[in-house]
Amino acid sequence: MDNSLRSYEKELNLEATELRLGLPGSDQKRSIVRTKKRSSPEACEELECMSKGNVNSNGSDVTSDHDQDNVEPPKKARVVGWPPIRSYRKNNLQQKKGQEGEGEGAGMYVKVSMAGAPYLRKIDLKFYKSYPELLKTLENMFKCTFGEYSEREGYNGSEYAPTYEDKDGDWMLVGDVPWNMFVSSCKRLRIMKGSEAKGLGCL
């Protein structure tokens, strides 16, 4: 079985495609990927940007697998458009999961916007285990820095500050509450300019 699979792989010319690893948001080309251990293709995680700054999440088919054992690369990758479920249905499913806070492997995607950026991104909060991981990703994704967090000053001094909208609809500074509480109450993220966020930081 392995032999025929390998020759099948050759026929597909997988050398031409590339496994790209990296945190969500780093430049990724779509590719079909096989890890050597499994006998079937896994897929690439891909974050798709929405053009025209449309607030609707349109056709985003991002999902990820949260295999707790698989902490090290190669990360499980997924194929775009597989399984063939209509984007509308997929979005609905994930929305539902997000609301229940369960995930079951489907992830907990929230939108991330940034002042002045033409389009939004989406990240999976369940992917991260702590604030530093999340903030580092956001810094990479949006090419900005937040600086040091302090309870008293927030991210005072940095050009940008990460904020989020909680279940009550209020805009909060990221970092104030315990991580798990944050994950369960965060509806969306927004990277504000330091000046915008001043009000949030000084309580």
Added chain:
Amino acid sequence: MMNYFPDEVIEHIFDYVASHRDRNVLSLVCKSWYRIERWTRQRVFIGNCYSITPERLIRRFPGLKSLTLKGKPHFADFSLVPYDWGGFVYPWIEALAKSRVGLEELRLKRMVVSDESLELLSRSFTHFKSLVLVSCEGFTTDGLAAIAANCRFLRELDLQENEVEDHKGQWLSCFPDSCTSLVSLNFACLKGEVSLGALERLVARSPNLKSLKLNRSVPLDALQRIMMRAPQLADLGIGSFDHDPESEAYIKLKNTILKCRSLTSLSGFLEVPPHCSLAAIYPICPNLTSLNLSYAAGIQGSELIKLVRHCVKLQRLWIMDCIGDEGLGVVAMTCKYLQELRVFPSAPYGNPAAVTEKGLVAISMGCPKLHSLLYFCHQMTNAALITVAKNCPNFIRFRLCILDALKPDADTMQPLDEGFGAIVQSCRQLRRLSLSGRLTDQVFLYIGMYAEQLEMLSIAFAGESDKGMLYVLNGCKKLRKLEIRDCPFGNMALLTDVGKYETMRSLWMSSCEVTVGACKSLAKKMPMLNVEIFNENEQEDCSLEDGQRVEKMYLYRTLAGKRKDAPEYVWTL
């Protein structure tokens, strides 16, 4: 003999011919039949909006009352077609408005519909009655407000699985008090809130309302009041079913449901409480012929099973895989009249409690009338497919999606060629087929040999060589749509029989082995085809070299020539 009948008699006879295909055939018989047919045709179906210009269509069918248009290729559903590829409805509405065609019905699928188009539509056709939008995008609730406000004789507004931006205007309140003609209203896909008072008043003044599908913002107490006002409803989509089982609202609802003896179709349950019980609807289940719980993500498998036991008359069932193989066994025992079954994955990459080949076999044993299947599962075996083929020779649509795309027979580790081969050999009326799992060229040999009625074939991660694709192109004489992704089919397969593509609506190939040069050559030989290549490379200096592999190609026959609205990354060769 028919030549001696006056035109009016022939027209009258043609009135009884409704199907598009039959009408198309009639029009080819002779010049006078062509002439009579074109003046009397009221319903036109255009499977690819770029195959003809609106002006040309209107010239041929001036009596047009109902138009169905499809835009983007099917794989756009799975995010394989980049945003803004095309499929704009505005030029069609504009042309129809200018021509003063008496348009009454517009049905669109996978098209881009702007608010401007909806506004123009609402103002241009006095007798406009019916708007059905499926998997469309580009409009907001403002466009819906225009339809509600201006279409005085609106009977049907049916929005299925569209991405609609919510502008928080009160679109539903825009239906004037004089609007009493509604028969069907479906806004289940809308995310925003509607005025509940306006909704209730609208239902109260619509005595002909037969079909109503609510969105998740409509709470249970409003649902109860609406159902009280519309006991004649035949088709109901419940928005929110979230409730406290002890509440008065819920008790009221249970009583109201008992009065709805006309309900034969039920869907929705977009919001449910945890551990939701569906006991409230058991009383109406014996009347149901159609049940769609594929968006009811919160309902547990055990609850679905309890519900299904009451649905003895069911013909159509859309459900999630949390029902499990065991649940499908219950369906097989209970739903003897089942014709169409769709089982959707409750988590996109698999769910341990989901369905396997066992559930499908059970269904095939219990439901001999089954003719349409869409089945997402974890695994499949040749033996199971062979059994299914024997039990259900009446399949018209057979779409199987094994979530792990290259998985072989779960027992024997063989490819699934024999299983699918049995399906096509047994089901001689098969019109649509979707394959998955580990497949070699052999399955295509079978398809080419046996699938004589096949019109649409979807292939992914299958085959070994060009021979596979050639078997299909040579064998399936009635093939209209072929869509292929991630298969090792290349230039030889593409170019061997170029004339074939003029007999088809379209061909999609992505992540295969065809090159730019081959596509260019094809386009040159076949001027009646548009051969589109999508070049999504962000590098500006990329030029299309002949030897370069094509990532995505979409070709379709057309009378309209190269389209003028293609975005930059689409190269029409």
